[in-house]
Amino acid sequence: MQGRRLATTDELIAIVSPDSDETLERLADWTDEHGIELSTVDVGDDIGGVYDENRATLGVTLGGDGTFLEGIKTFAPRNVPQLGVNTGTLAFLARVEPEDLEDALDETLRGRAEVDSRQQIHVDAPGVDATGINDVMVQQVPPENPIDRKVTRLDVYADDEYVGEFEGTGLAVSTPTGSTGISLSANGPVHYPVNNHTLQIVPLHTHKLGVRPIVVSPETELRIVTQGQASLLVDGGRAHTILSGDDEIVVTGADKLAHVVRTSYDDHFFTAITKKLGWDIRDAEVPPEKRLEQRSTAKSSRRESKGFVERALTVATEAAEAAGEPLCELHGQVESIDQKTDKSDIVTEADHQADRIITTVIRNEYPNHAVFSEESTRQYGTDTDYTWVVDPLDGTGNFAHGNPNYSVSIGLVENGEPIIGVVYVPETGELFTGIAGEGAWRDGDPIATTDRDRLDESMLISGYDPDGLFLSHFYQESRGVRRLGSAALNLCYLASGSADAVWEHDTYPWDIAAGLVIAREAGATISDENGDPFTFSLETGDRSALLGSNGTLHPALLEHMEDGIQSPTQ
Incomplete structure (x- = not known):
């Protein structure tokens, strides 16, 4: 999950442990001041009565690690990001201290926080079907008679391969977020949990010197077969059962990740284990000469230290990627819906969510700039030199039919001329960027147009072509005319060499602001249908045709267009 997405938060749900009244009061004051709705529930209570899946929600836990784990159990299945505030005594997971609460929330609401995607673990066993973020513990059941046998034997399989027999007090299957202490007790590694x-598999009190922890992928299916009675616990007992001999436990990585919000006010991982586990290769406080600004602060500082254009490109990229997340989520719902009205509602919601994320991020970073979006009223700032031109969902028809050819388009216009372009393709993760005078890139690699100059060797793309004239006129003369349904993507595919020319009968500024920069910087020639240089305009009243090519093909295109393609007024 992209931290920029948190800028649109309009609801907080707090899970509150006992003895957190003072911190809760501060949280309530902060939400009142920022006009954000706050709902609270006690640890262990269901949030079903207050949670609205259609609202941008941030989960907050007030307590120690136990409360944080309850939050994961509650928020992760709903894909709600979670911020942990430590009002307990010992916490590895809830790392924001109460005195930093307001500052941490301010940073989050500005879209400056980060979101760590934490691996969860799923277990299926007789009497248990549960998900946790820490570990699954399989241990011997203490005998009634203290002199009876105190060990257990467990057969372990990884997919179809037999790992072996573990003999001792049991074993743990843990995530990187799980107990570092348990891993260390078995001479295992310290796992840095961020996006890990x-x-x-950690043996507990093994009776063999050669047994060591084993690291596997989350897709690995671990099967654990008990040779006698055993106790199974998930996340310290949040799910628990007693197993009999020959019972089978199946453990895998969970499908859903937990989204943990981290701010620059957190007590960071290596600081936490230094303070709490005696990590002795550094002090709790990092010496100034070795200190790097951490996490959100570092990224924010790097953004501020960049030149204006480079920083603006970073902001636009982060906004586009953040907007792509709800588009992907809602696109999956569209594919499974048959009713036209329901699909229309989802498409409208997709447009709205993506637009709100992008415009909020831009307004946070550049409050004096104008913002011009297809989906919302034009917003004017005090600095009229700069206008952000946004199409949060270019290719709406494709999106509505479950087609992956849609994109997010963000352009920055200076004094009427596009200078920055970002086009993001949520379904493939492709990112096209361009800076006027500096170049164009796909996923960071430079791109350039083709050099073909013959129509019969060229692939063409048609955008809006109401009478099919371009298609009928060029289909036989070329290697094909394709229609993708996204003007921004059309220009990016021209820029990256996936097509040799692009035709748009009519364009709007939000369709092409970003793509124009990318295509031109990749070497494309952009003209109107008569071959005159294309003039970008923020006005939307008059028809504005666009012909783009690799440059060398342009004369052949214009020559062939003379017969029936130009506007009837020409």
């Missing part, structure tokens, strides 16, 4: 999607 692995699982670890």
Whole structure:
């Protein structure tokens, strides 16, 4: 999950542990001041009565790690990001201290926080079907008679391969977020948990010197077969059962990740284990000469230290990627719906969510700039030199029919001329960027147009072509005319060499502001249908045709267009 997405938060749900009244009062004051709705529930209570899946929600836990784990159990299945505030005594997971609460929330609401995607673990066993973020513990059941046998034997399989027999007090299957202490007790590694999607098998009090922890992928299916009675616990007992001999436990990485919000006010991982586990290769406080600004502060500082154009490109990129997340989520729903009205509602919601994310991010970073979006009223700032031109969902028809050819388009216009372009393709993760005078890139790699100059060797793309004239006129003369349904993507595919020319009968500024920069910087020639240089305009009243090519093909295109393609007024 992209941290920029948190800028649109309009609801907080707090899970509150006992003895957190003072911190809760501060949280309530902050939400009142920012006009954000706050709902609270006690630890262990259901949030179903207050949670609205159609609102941008941030989960907050007030307590220690136990409360944080309850939050994960509640928020992760709903894909709600979670911020942990430590009002307990010992916490590895809830790392924002109460005195930093307001500052951490301000940073989050500005879209400056980060979101760590934490691997979860799923277990299926007799009497248990549960998900956790820490670990699954399989241990011996203490005998009634203290002199009876105190060990257990467990057969472990990884997919179809037999790992072996573990003999001792049991074993743990843990995520990188799980107990570092348990791993260390078995001479295992310290796992840095940030975006670390692995699982670890940790033997407990093994009776063999050669047994060591094993790291596997989250897709690995671990099967654990008990040779006698055993106790199974998930996340310290949030799910628990007693197993009999020959019972089978199946453990895998969970499908859903937990989204943990991290701010520059957090007590960071290596600081936490230094303070709490005696990590002795550094002090709790990092010496100034070795200190790097951390996480959100570092990224924010790097953004501020860049030149205006480079920083603006970073902001636009982060906004586009953040907007792509709800588009992907809602696109999946569209594919499974048959009713036209329901599909229309989802498409409208997709447009709205993506537009709100982008415009909020831009307004946070550049409050004096104008914002011109297809989906919302034009917003004017005090600095009229700069206008952000946004199409939050270019290719709406494709989106509505489950087609992946849609994009997010963000352009920055200076004094009427596009200078920055960002086009993001949520379904493929492709990112096209361009800076006027500096170049164009796909996923960071430079791109350029083709050099073909013959129509019969060229692939063409048609945008809006109401009478089919371009298609009928060029289809036989070329290697094909394709229609993708997204003007922004059309220009990016021209720029990256996936097509040799593009035709748009009519354009709007939000369709092409970003793509124009990318295509031109990749070497494309952009004209109107008569071959005159294309003039970008923020006005939307008059028809504005666009012909783009790799440059060398342009004369052949214009020559062939003379017969029936130009506007009837020409």
